[in-house]
Amino acid sequence: xxxxxxxxxxxxxxxxxxxxxxxxxxxxxxxxxxxxxxxxxxxxxxxxxxxxxxxxxxxxxxxxxxxxxxxxxxxxxxxxxxxxxxxxxxxxxxxxxxxxxxxxxxxxxxxxxxxxxxxxxxxxxxxxxxxxxxxxxxxxxxxxxxxxxxxxxxxxxxxxxxxxxxxxxxxxxxxxxxxxxxxxxxxxxxxxxxxxxxxxxxxxxxxxxxxxxxxxxxxxxxxxxxxxxxxxxxxxxxxxxxxxxxxxxxxxxxxxxxxxxxxxxxxxxxxxxxxxxxxxxxxxxxxxxxxxxxxxxxxxxxxxxxxxxxxxxxxxxxxxxxxxxxxxxxxxxxxxxxxxxxxxxxxxxxxxxxxxxxxxxxxxxxxxxxxxxxxxxxxxxxxxx
Amino acid sequence: xxxxxxxxxxxxxxxxxxxxxxxxxxxxxxxxxxxxxxxxxxxxxxxxxxxxxxxxxxxxxxxxxxxxxxxxxxxxxxxxxxxxxxxxxxxxxxxxxxxxxxxxxxxxxxxxxxxxxxxxxxxxxxxxxxxxxxxxxxxxxxxxxxxxxxxxxxxxxxxxxxxxxxxxxxxxxxxxxxxxxxxxxxxxxxxxxxxxxxxxxxxxxxxxxxxxxxxxx
Numbered sequence: 001x002x003x004x005x006x007x008x009x010x011x012x013x014x015x016x017x018x019x020x021x022x023x024x025x026x027x028x029x030x031x032x033x034x035x036x037x038x039x040x041x042x043x044x045x046x047x048x049x050x051x052x053x054x055x056x057x058x059x060x061x062x063x064x065x066x067x068x069x070x071x072x073x074x075x076x077x078x079x080x081x082x083x084x085x086x087x088x089x090x091x092x093x094x095x096x097x098x099x100x101x102x103x104x105x106x107x108x109x110x111x112x113x114x115x116x117x118x119x120x121x122x123x124x125x126x127x128x129x130x131x132x133x134x135x136x137x138x139x140x141x142x143x144x145x146x147x148x149x150x151x152x153x154x155x156x157x158x159x160x161x162x163x164x165x166x167x168x169x170x171x172x173x174x175x176x177x178x179x180x181x182x183x184x185x186x187x188x189x190x191x192x193x194x195x196x197x198x199x200x201x202x203x204x205x206x207x208x209x210x211x212x213x214x215x216x217x218x219x220x221x222x223x224x225x226x227x228x229x230x231x232x233x234x235x236x237x238x239x240x241x242x243x244x245x246x247x248x249x250x251x252x253x254x255x256x257x258x259x260x261x262x263x264x265x266x267x268x269x270x271x272x273x274x275x276x277x278x279x280x281x282x283x284x285x286x287x288x289x290x291x292x293x294x295x296x297x298x299x300x301x302x303x304x305x306x307x308x309x310x311x312x313x314x315x316x317x318x319x320x321x322x323x324x325x326x327x328x329x330x331x332x333x334x335x336x337x338x339x340x341x342x343x344x345x346x347x348x349x350x351x352x353x354x355x356x357x358x359x360x361x362x363x364x365x366x367x368x369x370x371x372x373x374x375x376x377x378x379x380x381x382x383x384x385x
Numbered sequence: 386x387x388x389x390x391x392x393x394x395x396x397x398x399x400x401x402x403x404x405x406x407x408x409x410x411x412x413x414x415x416x417x418x419x420x421x422x423x424x425x426x427x428x429x430x431x432x433x434x435x436x437x438x439x440x441x442x443x444x445x446x447x448x449x450x451x452x453x454x455x456x457x458x459x460x461x462x463x464x465x466x467x468x469x470x471x472x473x474x475x476x477x478x479x480x481x482x483x484x485x486x487x488x489x490x491x492x493x494x495x496x497x498x499x500x501x502x503x504x505x506x507x508x509x510x511x512x513x514x515x516x517x518x519x520x521x522x523x524x525x526x527x528x529x530x531x532x533x534x535x536x537x538x539x540x541x542x543x544x545x546x547x548x549x550x551x552x553x554x555x556x557x558x559x560x561x562x563x564x565x566x567x568x569x570x571x572x573x574x575x576x577x578x579x580x581x582x583x584x585x586x587x588x589x590x591x592x593x594x595x596x597x598x599x600x601x602x
Contacts, residue, residue, distance in 0.1 A: 207468070208396045211489055215402060218493065236490050239468050267490070272512045272549040274520020275472040310512050310551030314519060317527055325550045373550065 016179030017172045020125040021070045024118065028070075031115040032063045038113050042103070051098040055091050055111045062087050063115075070122065081126050085119035085135055089142040092116050096146055104147060116143070120161050124168030132165025132172075199242040207242075210235040233267045240265045255282040257320065260289045261313050269296060273313040278320060284358055284378060288322060291354050295324045295374055303328025303372065318380055325373040330366045388504040391416045391431065393424040393450065394439040394466075399489075403437065403466070403496075410497050421445035425453045433461055434504045438483065440467045440474040448477045455482030464503045466496070476517050479576065480583040485509025510572050515549035518575055533585070535578035544571040 015021070039052050046052045066084055069075030095110040110116075116139050124132025140158030147154060210231050217228020240263045257278045265271040280288070292311060299309045307328035314321040351374075355362045360378035390412045394400040397419070404414045415431045418424035421442045428436060436454055440447035451463045463483040465475060475486050485508055487499045499509045510518075519542070525534040537545065540561075547557045554572075558565045 207489075208399050212398055212402050214490075215406065215493065232490060239490065242468075270512050270551060272516025273472070274524065275476045275517050276520060276524055308551065310549070312512070312516055312546070312549045314516075314546075315523060317523075323546075323550055325552075327551070 015073050015076070016175045017125055018073075020168060020172055020175070021076060021122075024121045024125055025067050025070050027121060028063050028066055028115070028118045031113070031118065032059060035059060035111065035113045035115040038109050039111060042108055045100065045103060045108075046098050047100045048098045051094060052111055055094050055098065058087075058091060059112065059115060062091075066118070066122075076126060078126065081119060081122045081135075084122055085138060088112060088116045088119050088139065092139075092142055093146055096148075105149075107151075107153060110143065110146060117161055117164060120165035121168050124165045124170075125172045127169070128173045129166045129169030132167075132169030133162045134165070136161035136163070136165035202238065202242050207235060207238060210238070229267070236265055236267050237263075240271075253282050254279045255285045257285040257288060258313065260285060261292060261311060261322070264289075264292060264296060264311065268307070269309045269311065271311045271313070274315055276315070278313060278315045280320060280378070280380070287354055287358055288320075288376065288378065291351055291376060292322060292324060294350055294354075299324075299326040299328065299372070320378050320380070322376045323373065324376075325371060327371045330370045330372055387411065387413045388435060388500065389413045389415045389431070389433045390500060391418065391424070391428060391433040391436045393418045393421075393436060393442070393447065395419050395442050396439075399439075406493055406496070407437075407500065410493075412497075412500065421447060421450035424450045428454045428458060428461060432458055435500055436461060436463045437466045437500070438463050438478070440465060440471055440478055446474065448474055448481055451478045451483050452481035462503050462506070464499060464509060466491075472517055475514065476521055479514065479518070480521075480579055482580055484576070486511060486514040488513065507569060508573050508576050510548050510576075512549050512551045515545045518579065519545050519549060521579065522575075533582075535582045537575060541571050541575050544568060545575060548572065 036056060039056050043049055043052060062084075066080070069077075069080045092110055092112040095112065096104060098111060099108065117136070120132055120136035120139055123135035137158065140154075140161045143157060144150065144154055214228045214232040214235060217224040217231065220228075257280050258273050258276075262271050262273060296309055296311075299307060303309075303326045307326050309324065309326040312321075312323040312325075314323075352362060355376055355378075358378050359381075360376055363375040363377075365373040365375075390407055392400050392404045392407070392414060394403070394417075400417050400419065404417055408414050415433050416427045418427050419442075422445055424436070424438070424442075436451075438447045438451055442450070447465070447467070451465070454461055455463055463478070465478045465483045465486040466489060467475060467478075467486065468489050479486060484506075485499060485503055487496065487509060488511070491499070502509055519537075522535070522537050522542075526536065528534075543561065544557060547560065552560070554565055554568045557568045561568075
């Protein structure tokens with residue numbers, strides 16, 4: 001079997017939002033440099049210059065720590081992001097102590113300045129849009145408390161902070177969802193490949209032997225013929241199983257009726273289908289399969305031991321037709337009605353009820369010596385194809 | 386006159402078994418082959434009446450071999466004997482010129498009958514093949530951009546549906562009140578139209594892609 005090496009294609013194992021974390025780290029470093037420049041420019045005007053430089057020192061240390069933490073998967077933890085938020089807010093709250101009141105009123109940037117937006121982006125990457133928006137909101141609120149007054153600039157900052165957290169959060173959720181889909185697709189692909197490999201080996205080995213046993217057994221006759229018949233039944237069942245592709249259902253809940261009917265083939269039941277898929281809403285496909293099973297078991301019970309049956313699946317575009325015919329003695333007139341009155345026959349309740357629920361039609365053609373032929377017709381509403 | 390047969394199958398156990406069965410029942414098995422390339426080569430040399438073709442042959446498929454044999458040898462007919470469920474391949478083989486299809490699970494009697502009918506120039510239409518051919522016509526009808534696509538007449542559709550439901554030619558003749566021969570003709574015609582369309586398509590493809598300049602093999 002062909003096994004895909006880890007080197008090619010996107011890896012399923014990597015954190016799907018790793019790129020967002022790399023972005024967060026870069027943002028942290030760049031905004032720290034900005035904050036450093038800001039303090040250097042305003043340093044001479046501060047009330048407590050030493051405190052301003054101390055805050056910058058802690059910011060440098062914290063930037064280094066978060067860079068390290070966010071760069072590896074094990075460090076992207078809720079407590080790290082929460083600590084990030086707390087540290088940022090605490091450092092920001094030291095600004096009024098270091099700065100003069102005049103500076104605060106004149107809208108000179110706080111010591112942490114845009115460096116404080118880091119936790120909003122990190123929360124978005126970690127836990128989605130609402131966490132990102134909330135974290136941004138907290139930082140905005142903290143800014144307001146430290147300034148002590150509301151202003152247009154402040155409101156703009158709060159909106160930008162919450163908005164940035166929200167947008168990063170949305171990108172994060174989308175990336176995670178598509179990673180899940182990719183993993184699903186890769187699993188399906190692997191399963192299909194494995195199935196094909198199995199099918200080939202069964203085809204080349206077991207099936208050939210079973211077919212040979214059946215053929216020779218039939219020729220020998222007697223007890224060998226009985227064994228041959230058993231081998232033959234298994235051969236047909238196995239062939240259908242191998243041939244029918246796995247029943248696929250699409251995102252919008254459709255599934256292929258074709259393979260579902262094909263696996264009903266046995267030594268006595270022939271199933272004829274088109275070579276293409278026959279997509280129907282999954283529920284409809286399931287119900288139709290159940291109806292066909294029911295009819296075939298009816299053939300088994302009532303059409304006599306030697307009776308054969310044929311199933312024909314036709315896709316007419318707006319409608320799908322399934323015909324089931326047997327070559328048994330047929331149902332004498334009145335017997336279906338009798339059975340219906342007695343309420344015991346499968347045809348009466350089960351089949352009619354099921355077909356009616358699907359909004360389909362059911363036709364019966366039978367008579368003594370003519371076999372029985374059912375035709376189930378279901379309609380595709382609003383053009384499914 | 387004895388019918389000469391060639392058996393093509395990649396599995397030796399099956400191939401020899403079928404060859405012996407046929408020999409025991411009075412057919413002349415003139416050759417066997419295990420892959421598509423040698424099947425084509427040997428068929429050219431021995432020109433059998435009927436080639437029993439498995440489709441699951443590996444690299445070069447039975448479909449390719451069918452196309453080459455029916456294209457080059459007008460006197461040789463190909464009967465596909467394949468596992469049930471290889472639907473697409475069966476359809477392709479029939480379009481490429483095979484005159485019938487039998488599942489490998491068919492009984493020895495069915496096989497003998499099918500070989501005889503193939504040799505006589507009749508189409509061997511099992512219920513399964515009828516379902517596939519019906520499906521193919523409907524697929525073409527539903528494909529808007531396919532040009533000059535062949536269509537089934539109402540009668541042909543009726544006949545094909547009955548074949549697909551397991552009725553024999555005789556039963557169909559009785560039910561539709563037509564002759565047995567007419568039933569056969571309808572069935573043959575559905576195949577011929579499909580094969581003709583396939584050849585036209587291939588030729589058009591060749592011209593569009595500049596493959597027609599190559600000399601005939």
